[in-house]
Amino acid sequence: MNIHQFDVIIVGAGGSGLMAGLYASRNAKTAVISKLYPTRSHTGAAQGGISAALGNVEEDRIEWHTYDTVKGSDYLGDQEAIEFMCQEAPEAVLELEHMGLPFDRTPEGKISQRPFGGHTNNVTGKPVSRACHAADRTGHMILQTLYQQCLKNNVNFFDEFQVIELLTSNGKASGVVAIELATGELHVFQAKAVIMATGGHGRIFEVTSNAYAYTGDGAALVLRKGIPLEDMEFFQFHPTGIYKLGILITEGVRGDGGVLINGKGERFMPKYAPSVKDLASRDVVSRAIYTEIRAGRGVDGSNFVYLDVRPETVNKFAEIDGRTNPDGTKYTVTGEQILKKLPDIIDFCRVYLGVDPVTQMMPIQPTAHYSMGGIPTNKYGEVIVDDHNTTYPGLYAVGECACVSVHGGNRLGTNSLLDLIVFGKHAGLKAAEYSSRVPFEDLPQNPEANVKNELDGLRQGSGKESVYDIATDMKKVMFDLVGIYRNEKDMQTAIDKIHELQQRYSQVKIVDTGRIFNTELINAWELGNMLQIAEVIAISALNRQESRGGHSREDFPKRDDQNWLKHTLVTKQGKELKISYKPVSITKYQPKERVY
Amino acid sequence: MLVTLKVFRFNPDVDKKWHYETYKIEAPETDRILDLLEKVKGHFDGTLSFRRSCAHGVCGSDAMRINGRNQLACKTLVRDLGDKITVEPILGLKVIKDLIVDMEPFFDHYKTVLPFFINNDPLPENGKERLQSPEERARFDETTKCILCACCTTSCPSFWAGETYLGPAALVTAHRFIFDSRDQAASERLKIISETDGVSRCHTVFNCTMACPREIQITKAIGELKLAMITGKLD
Ligand SMILES: Cc1cc2nc3c(=O)[nH]c(=O)nc-3n(C[C@H](O)[C@H](O)[C@H](O)COP(=O)(O)OP(=O)(O)OC[C@H]3O[C@@H](n4cnc5c(N)ncnc54)[C@H](O)[C@@H]3O)c2cc1C
Ligand code: FES
Numbered sequence: 001m002n003i004h005q006f007d008v009i010i011v012g013a014g015g016s017g018l019m020a021g022l023y024a025s026r027n028a029k030t031a032v033i034s035k036l037y038p039t040r041s042h043t044g045a046a047q048g049g050i051s052a053a054l055g056n057v058e059e060d061r062i063e064w065h066t067y068d069t070v071k072g073s074d075y076l077g078d079q080e081a082i083e084f085m086c087q088e089a090p091e092a093v094l095e096l097e098h099m100g101l102p103f104d105r106t107p108e109g110k111i112s113q114r115p116f117g118g119h120t121n122n123v124t125g126k127p128v129s130r131a132c133h134a135a136d137r138t139g140h141m142i143l144q145t146l147y148q149q150c151l152k153n154n155v156n157f158f159d160e161f162q163v164i165e166l167l168t169s170n171g172k173a174s175g176v177v178a179i180e181l182a183t184g185e186l187h188v189f190q191a192k193a194v195i196m197a198t199g200g201h202g203r204i205f206e207v208t209s210n211a212y213a214y215t216g217d218g219a220a221l222v223l224r225k226g227i228p229l230e231d232m233e234f235f236q237f238h239p240t241g242i243y244k245l246g247i248l249i250t251e252g253v254r255g256d257g258g259v260l261i262n263g264k265g266e267r268f269m270p271k272y273a274p275s276v277k278d279l280a281s282r283d284v285v286s287r288a289i290y291t292e293i294r295a296g297r298g299v300d301g302s303n304f305v306y307l308d309v310r311p312e313t314v315n316k317f318a319e320i321d322g323r324t325n326p327d328g329t330k331y332t333v334t335g336e337q338i339l340k341k342l343p344d345i346i347d348f349c350r351v352y353l354g355v356d357p358v359t360q361m362m363p364i365q366p367t368a369h370y371s372m373g374g375i376p377t378n379k380y381g382e383v384i385v386d387d388h389n390t391t392y393p394g395l396y397a398v399g400e401c402a403c404v405s406v407h408g409g410n411r412l413g414t415n416s417l418l419d420l421i422v423f424g425k426h427a428g429l430k431a432a433e434y435s436s437r438v439p440f441e442d443l444p445q446n447p448e449a450n451v452k453n454e455l456d457g458l459r460q461g462s463g464k465e466s467v468y469d470i471a472t473d474m475k476k477v478m479f480d481l482v483g484i485y486r487n488e489k490d491m492q493t494a495i496d497k498i499h500e501l502q503q504r505y506s507q508v509k510i511v512d513t514g515r516i517f518n519t520e521l522i523n524a525w526e527l528g529n530m531l532q533i534a535e536v537i538a539i540s541a542l543n544r545q546e547s548r549g550g551h552s553r554e555d556f557p558k559r560d561d562q563n564w565l566k567h568t569l570v571t572k573q574g575k576e577l578k579i580s581y582k583p584v585s586i587t588k589y590q591p592k593e594r595v596y
Numbered sequence: 597m598l599v600t601l602k603v604f605r606f607n608p609d610v611d612k613k614w615h616y617e618t619y620k621i622e623a624p625e626t627d628r629i630l631d632l633l634e635k636v637k638g639h640f641d642g643t644l645s646f647r648r649s650c651a652h653g654v655c656g657s658d659a660m661r662i663n664g665r666n667q668l669a670c671k672t673l674v675r676d677l678g679d680k681i682t683v684e685p686i687l688g689l690k691v692i693k694d695l696i697v698d699m700e701p702f703f704d705h706y707k708t709v710l711p712f713f714i715n716n717d718p719l720p721e722n723g724k725e726r727l728q729s730p731e732e733r734a735r736f737d738e739t740t741k742c743i744l745c746a747c748c749t750t751s752c753p754s755f756w757a758g759e760t761y762l763g764p765a766a767l768v769t770a771h772r773f774i775f776d777s778r779d780q781a782a783s784e785r786l787k788i789i790s791e792t793d794g795v796s797r798c799h800t801v802f803n804c805t806m807a808c809p810r811e812i813q814i815t816k817a818i819g820e821l822k823l824a825m826i827t828g829k830l831d
Contacts, residue, residue, distance in 0.1 A: 039744050040655040097725040100713020102733060102740050109727030140654065141740065148712035182692060211649040247652045348652060351671055468638025512643040514609030517693045520642040
């Protein structure tokens, strides 16, 4: 048995885990464990930008960013945490620059910013340039920069180690058990503090922008320990995924003037969001696309529409909208500028669609993108277990697997990268501080026994069912029945089907009996997590009888603040999932109707 | 289309020697090679192992030799290749299992070029960003795109000849920092890459540039490094 001891263990090496690692390692013996090489983490896929009211290209204010985020969240975000995040944003972005992040620059040499959905000048109501960007690969630059800084600061890494269990002793986190993928050996990591930074779970849906690694491991591990998950019904469908493949086309395309066009050749967003049009928040735009498709106005009557960023289209609609540059001149673009601003997007379209966005329109459909829900925490990343904000000692969560909640019912673009940096830092600091004043807890007897049983159980399954087939069925059920539009009947069907799939899963067949890189075994284990998370999402969604943010009920089409201005908590008790609630923190902004 | 997919197989838990397996798969021509591998794993043989994550060419997990050329399995489509496709691990790194190779030597080389921003001056007094003009920023844009997939390094005959050669990917990283106007460690990095296993072992074969899935002009970047070493100038 391999036993390691660290003050702080971080599970996950994406933006949030690396930021936490950087800060925790300054004051505590820290290790970062990741199932992928750190630079393969999904933060590297983020395209558009990271938000901060720097005001580098036009007037902007922290209060505007705060209000936009509250409104974007459909008033479900905790306002105290949102104020904190937006306040910290400028410093967080500048810190990245100081670490060497190669942001694009304004003519004066400052960090360049572009408009993004839902970010506005609160006086004029017009879109504001708040997204700090490095071409259309901002996340890649963040991931690289943070990893590089971790190397510079000698942070310990365990690469390609997959955490299979969270260890707890006396009601406190006491470590993790991981499998070393290259050897199949188990390792026990004893720790005073454990920070979960495992990312999201979009792979439960058929069409998604998310990586294969997005299987909800962290959330599932925590749920099994009797700790709740919060607001899991809120999952964001990004309006513009490449048709069928789901690969993301950043909102930055619309920020730069791209527009959505239906099968009749009409620009339709002004009907749904008269003021900011194509730059309304994501839930609004995704529903608009679906409404067009359902009304038979998809392209060729099919289930996709076009995103058009050809210069002539952009210039035509910029003129109609009266869009101007910050200096007051008319906004226009050339093909060359598009190429320069969106190199990766153009590359994706050429490779996967054989389409050149400078001269052709891109076929798109909404794609499952981001989990607003997750492991409940306060603004220091400390995991919360109930409606009184009681913390679970030694346990922290950050990034997409966490729910602070700053995104509430719907996340604004660019606010996730910000969330990683701000809360990653604070969780790292807090965990290190905590570990300096508590002793190690004793590990449970035979700490690896559960994991051994679990993996052996999978290996010895009765062998009728295929991981691939169960996964395919789950993805379809979730996308079709618990997707953008939801209703009671569909969701009840989905829950029944997930239970059936869970039954089938107990008889899954694994042919690979080896130890070294047994990816089949690992995929099967991950599928167990996904089925668990899918069930939590469907049950939370069925329970919430209103429409808010990314959760749209056909049978309850209105937001209902009277009954539902509260967070959902789901806890696992035995096999049952139990629902309870937690109040929303409201400071300055009283809920009002949300129009764009 | 009916694709004949030939895959390099080696399972250290059971095999003494590697071999090839052939699979016949019905696939639309828009399928990625990664989709084919997933289908093999799902329907034919669960033991087939390979790395993957993002599935759209940005994480660098799935560099492979596909029809003899280093490419990302997720960024290469059936229609680019036709109905006869051979997939093998990248060369020059030890095969661990099937298409998975030992990446440690590759990352070790990356780590030798001081792959992190260095500037020991005090931060700007107003706490704001260090200024950099769009032209200065453009100077190293190309080399910031690297995703460390190893397509370039493992296509290079100098690397095949001896694993100690830093290889194109590490040099690309060195370039990204050396030509960043804000960084201060250019001379240290130039010294590191001028040693025996550095740039001098690049014989301008261009394999790296051809292999790069991010279309980085690697040979050009290495040329700029060579020039900087000779002239001591960075423009
Ligand atoms: C295509 C795309 C574009 C996006 N664009 C933007 C954008 O422009 N702006 C924005 O703000 N947000 C954007 N987002 C959202 C944002 O990028 C993600 O929410 C964020 O990067 C998640 O970061 P993270 O640190 O939580 O997780 P990740 O970066 O995904 O890292 C998760 C880590 O956990 C590890 N891990 C997982 N499970 C285990 C386990 N069991 N054991 C060990 N390690 C484990 C993984 O190896 C990985 O290192 C985008 C998302 C996508 C998919
Ligand atoms: S899977 Fe990420 S590059 Fe291919």
